Amino acid sequence: MAIEKTYLMIKPDGVKRQVIGDIVDRFERRGFELKAAKLIVPSREVAEAHYAEHADKPFFGELVDFITSGPVFAMVWEGESVISLARIMMGATKPSESQPGTIRGDYAVTISENVIHGSDSAESAEREIALWFGSELA
Ligand code: UDP
Numbered sequence: 001m002a003i004e005k006t007y008l009m010i011k012p013d014g015v016k017r018q019v020i021g022d023i024v025d026r027f028e029r030r031g032f033e034l035k036a037a038k039l040i041v042p043s044r045e046v047a048e049a050h051y052a053e054h055a056d057k058p059f060f061g062e063l064v065d066f067i068t069s070g071p072v073f074a075m076v077w078e079g080e081s082v083i084s085l086a087r088i089m090m091g092a093t094k095p096s097e098s099q100p101g102t103i104r105g106d107y108a109v110t111i112s113e114n115v116i117h118g119s120d121s122a123e124s125a126e127r128e129i130a131l132w133f134g135s136e137l138a
Pocket residue numbers: 059063092093111112113114116117118120
């Protein structure tokens with residue numbers, strides 16, 4: 001077990017629906033610590049770098065369009081096993097698999113507009129924190 005940092009981001013649909021407060025509250029109640037946060041409209045360059053692993057997927061263009069369509073709430077969270085526990089709290093990517101009680105299971109019905117992003121590994125977390133907040137936080 002280790003204290004980790006992860007990158008979480010409330011996507012434009014979540015910001016528009018005014019669920020920032022609920023989502024931050026879930027992670028605080030679980031026992032995680034918010035280390036950094038900002039509300040920004042991502043540039044296309046940052047969005048494409050963030051989702052670089054999906055660059056050859058058919059949904060890549062729409063994904064970048066969506067993530068740059070309005071403000072996102074970018075966050076760094078710290079705590080015990082926060083990378084994997086945050087993924088469980090987010091819920092599955094596919095709406096048919098995201099359980100009620102998870103963030104996506106409570107708020108999302110489409111695979112594209114699914115409210116939240118969370119790093120899926122220690123390597124992704126380090127890369128994403130550096131991309132959005134600079135390497136000194138990663
Ligand atoms: N996505 C999509 N269509 C798909 C698969 C993924 O629009 O068929 C989007 C969705 O917003 C997802 C993001 O691409 O959150 C990244 O996909 P990934 O498989 O990494 O899922 P995540 O880690 O976000 O659960």
